[in-house]
Amino acid sequence: MTPRSGVCAWPTEVDTHIDSDLPPEGYRLEITPAGITLTAADQAGRTHAQQTLRQLAGPDAFRAAAIGTRELTIPCGVIEDHPRFRWRGCLLDVARNFRTKAEVLRFIDLLSAHKLNVLHLHLTDDQGWRIEVPAFPKLTEISSWRTGSMVGRHDGPERDGRPHGGFYTTDDLREIVAYAAERSITVVPEIDVPGHARAAIAAYPELGPEPESPWEVWTSWGVSTSLLKPTPDTLDFLRQVFDHVLTIFPSPVIGVGGDEVPGATPAHGRLVADLATYLATQGRRAFGWDEVLDTDALPPMVIGAWRDQAAATRAATAGHDVVLCPEDHFYLDHRQSDHPDEPIPVGYLRTLEDVYRYQPTLDDPHVIGIQAQLWSEHFDSVRRVDYAAFPRLCAVAELAWSPPTHDYTEFLPRLRDHHLPRLDALGVEYRPLDGPHPWQTRPDVPATAHRPNQLPVG
Template sequence: MPAEGYRLEITPSSVTLDVADAAGEFYGRQTLRQLAGPSWFRSVPGGPSTVPCGVVVDHPRFAWRGCLLDVARHFRTKAEVLRFIDLLAAHKLNVLHLHLTDDQGWRIEIPEFPRLTSVGGWRTGSMVGRHDGPERDGRPHGGFYTLDDLREIVAYAGLRAVTVVPEIDIPGHARAAIAAYPELGPDPSAQWEVWTSWGISTSLLNTSESTVDFFKAVFDQLLEIFPSEMIGIGGDEVPGATAEHGLFVRKIIAHLESRGRRALCWDEVLEIPDLPKVTISSWRNSEAGAIAAAAGHDVVMCPEQHVYLDHRQSDHPDEPIPVGFVRTLEDVYAYDPALPGILGTQAQVWSEHLDTARRVDYAAFPRLSAFAEVAWSPVEGRDFAEFLPRLRDHHLPRLDALGVEYRPLDGPHPWQTRPGVPGRPI
């Protein structure tokens, strides 16, 4: 049967599971857990259950069924990441794209460069909401993962058929690294700080050979921890980038290839001349994915207009920190990557405005549940009117059992609102 597939047969006297591989076994067991009822999603499952007899033959539509979790803007503890992996696995999603570095924080220990975490791992405060003023909350924020933490995260995910794809963002979104080592930046004599704002910083890495060597060493450390074939290198939102920055990116791509890995890049890298074959995350629009595929690149579809789960879920004034497009549960369920030959699709959970695990729950669920069905099941016959009662009557009780503080279908609970915190709706 196809990769990750399984055949589950339930008779009055037995349950038989035939599988294509270890992932197929895991997913077959997840289906059996679904049939057994919500109590089987608790840490201590309920008593004996009655499950319906029948045969389930199943396999995923896409090989890459991912979700990005941004731990750079707001750090999530190791325990919170492990919990998020459990939630992905329960939805048969198989890639955790871990965004480890950005202007607002550096989250991975690199023993050769300790200031990346001692300096770059924390900031003096954060913008609350989204505005153009100088106001900050004045609350220090930080944290990072040790190498042993990350080894544990990778192993934990692997047992749940989830691949962790790390990302170190270059040559933009690098203010935290520049604050730690000013010689990496455009002006080594300047006093840099980890950024306390949201948006796009104009502070890019310089393109000297010493900076290239610095990041080769960083990525070498990364490769010792993460066995993923794909390694994220960013490449997005680089105002003022020069041809030398494009060459810098190509050198890192070549370095990863020399180590037997492949670069995962945001779609802006398509503007770099002589770009070698990479995997493109098509985020700006769906057209970027089509252009990448036509040029021979592998493609993961994750367009902002459809699958950015930090964007607001309605235009009601109670929606907390209303940023981005309105993307309802029905909108996410209606999305179809619809590009032949792509690796798959991915939802994004950016965390500028998600400062707690509770806020991540609210933004991600139940929209990520709808996205999981988009990524797994054929598009033929998909009907929101059929999906909604399944979600409401069967799946939301599973999320309740898992302790997920999802957004209710009719709007936020009072304690999920953020009155008076400005957003930036589109």
């Protein structure tokens, strides 16, 4: 920011212009005591500029309504800004633990406040199917709920005995997509195949291996060995499901999963490749996790590189676009300290500082962005989502937007003095920097002994 003397009252009339010569999603703000001029590259640039004005006005600008009589002002100056990456994402897993439509809309607002522009919505898994598909009503009658949930880690026997479920109607999802679009956020849906599919198999057992007696939506965490059968009938089922998905989501990228497929055969890989090719014929690109790289004849895809840097390099070399989603840095379900009060300590230990100090080492034009993951096995409420996501998602957002050079010692006081008060105003129950509040602990859930590099549940 180039400062100038004086302040401008806010909110105020903003004179807005479009200048396509600016970088995509970029903007320029000229703030004087007489008013504000906003020049944006596109609608997204305008959205981001509005968020910058809220930041400059202070935490009260993030409240749902004005409080008191205190006037909000913003300092005068000129700001020119644009993002480093064009994909700045966060995955929200609504399959393991369902989040209501209202909670998803709230999460979209939080992404927008951080200038993140992709909501990757993980809609299906072994533990639940969350999207209505009119051609297959059993997906919501049977697959959308389970009889209970495992308590604690995936290697424990205890179940809570509490039915859990929920799904989004077609209109619900169209509303979510439209709400996100108004905030310059793309919703990327994921229907995970051929693994992570036990909920679908519970409704339509003919899609799976030799049936259990009977099939049920899984109440465990971890990775199920129940896979979709790689047959023409299964591919026809998936095409019909994705045909419906395409009527809801205008995203140019559609998630097909392809991860964690124990006992996979070449035919399972071809099922994913055939589905990705089908999406290409419909003018879309498939998003797959990096395991799909073991499959031949893939069309150009977007690869979520989550296992290691080698997977990202392999994907880029093969000509796929790459989103960096490293498990060892950006899986925000992982524990934030080794203190015994840390709720349900799973996965890698990754502090706020660990997340902020991540630096992508692959310098390749195919790397289009970064993405954090909120796998929800242990997020049984929106309060738990808040705790896991923030403030680490603030660090991810800054990495995705800002130039490569970062200084944690400069970031931390900005976070403490400015950003955490914004989260307070937004009603976000984030993890305090010095550890959880007493009500954020989970003494009712036994913690499993863990190793420094223990693999996650997701």
